[in-house]
Amino acid sequence: MGAGTERPRDPYRRFDLPGAQPIADLQQPVLICGRAEQGLDLLPDRSVQTVVTSPPYWSLRDYDIDDQIGRDDALADYVKSIVMTFDKVRRLLTDDGTAWLNVGDSYTSGNRRYRAPDRKNRARAMRVRPPTPEGLKPKDLIGGPWRLAFALQDAGWWLRSEVIWHKPNAHPESVRDRPTKAHETVFLLSKNKDYFYDVDAVRGPNDRRLRTVWDINTEPRRRDDCGVEDHPAVMPLTLAARCVAITSRPDDIVLDPYAGSGTTLLAAHALGRKWAGIELNPAFVDLIERRLGQWATASP
Numbered sequence: 308m309g310a311g312t313e314r315p316r317d318p319y320r321r322f323d324l325p326g327a328q329p330i331a332d333l334q335q336p337v338l339i340c341g342r343a344e345q346g347l348d349l350l351p352d353r354s355v356q357t358v359v360t361s362p363p364y365w366s367l368r369d370y371d372i373d374d375q376i377g378r379d380d381a382l383a384d385y386v387k388s389i390v391m392t393f394d395k396v397r398r399l400l401t402d403d404g405t406a407w408l409n410v411g412d413s414y415t416s417g418n419r420r421y422r423a424p425d426r427k428n429r430a431r432a433m434r435v436r437p438p439t440p441e442g443l444k445p446k447d448l449i450g451g452p453w454r455l456a457f458a459l460q461d462a463g464w465w466l467r468s469e470v471i472w473h474k475p476n477a478h479p480e481s482v483r484d485r486p487t488k489a490h491e492t493v494f495l496l497s498k499n500k501d502y503f504y505d506v507d508a509v510r511g512p513n514d515r516r517l518r519t520v521w522d523i524n525t526e527p528r529r530r531d532d533c534g535v536e537d538h539p540a541v542m543p544l545t546l547a548a549r550c551v552a553i554t555s556r557p558d559d560i561v562l563d564p565y566a567g568s569g570t571t572l573l574a575a576h577a578l579g580r581k582w583a584g585i586e587l588n589p590a591f592v593d594l595i596e597r598r599l600g601q602w603a604t605a606s607p
């Protein structure tokens with residue numbers, strides 16, 4: 308979507324939890340401030356065509372707010388909480404609906420119980436790091452994305468694709484005993500065996516059908532007018548827009564239950580879809596509202 312095809316801003320409704328009433332329809336976009344687990348209960352059955360989301364990764368970042376997921380001591384509890392949230396997502400999906408789940412992997416802490424801030428990425432500090440999960444060793448790659456994928460499969464989801472989001476501009480790492488990590492995983496899950504997938508919506512290089520490795524640069528962290536950094540883990544707009552374009556049609560409803568800075572919502576709007584977003588941290592909900600106010604510059 309280029310600058311010449313900008314769309315006027317849709318009015319949206321904001322709800323703050325707890326205390327919000329169920330929402331009868333999603334014809335107008337909605338932004339919910341609160342826990343995904345609660346916000347999803349407000350939305351109507353079979354209303355959402357596709358989900359594009361990136362929950363907090365286990366033990367990787369601290370979003371500095373109570374009730375955030377990803378800070379659980381036990382990896383199994385983290386997996387269980389995402390699966391429970393995705394059970395709620397299934398109720399909301401249309402019968403031919405899908406979910407794109409972006410998750411990155413990480414390493415066990417080697418029993419260090421604290422991670423100092425990375426100068427380039429302050430949110431990578433953890434006040435308390437969880438112990439090494441049972442069955443893993445210090446320095447082991449955890450395999451978090453696949454543990455989650457298997458659990459979702461067991462819970463009834465169809466696991467349809469593993470996309471490797473390759474980051475050509477990945478930061479160097481100060482490790483000398485393994486390759487530098489330069490990718491994350493994006494799973495495509497479907498509610499049923501058959502689902503809506505527009506194979507021609509996005510083409511790969513040389514107009515070939517899309518392959519499972521996507522080269523997309525990460526976007527630099529932005530600062531607001533006061534020099535304050537915004538969200539620490541923003542998904543590139545190109546990635547969100549690609550997922551939205553493939554598994555939804557114009558006017559369909561796109562959901563992100565861990566909306567962060569609202570990238571999925573922005574992509575949905577730019578592509579003429581309706582949207583619903585849930586985010587726990589009120590500071591990020593404010594950031595989403597600021598980004599919504601800048602629709603005209605959205606250009607996936």
Ligand SMILES: C[S@@+](CC[C@H](N)C(=O)[O-])C[C@H]1O[C@@H](n2cnc3c(N)ncnc32)[C@H](O)[C@@H]1O
Binds near residue numbers: 342538569
């Ligand atoms: C990886 S970030 C999402 C970033 C987003 N894709 C973007 O482009 O900005 C995950 C978000 O989930 C939020 N979060 C953590 N626990 C949550 C919960 N229980 N319910 C809703 N949001 C939660 C965090 O505050 C964080 O903003």
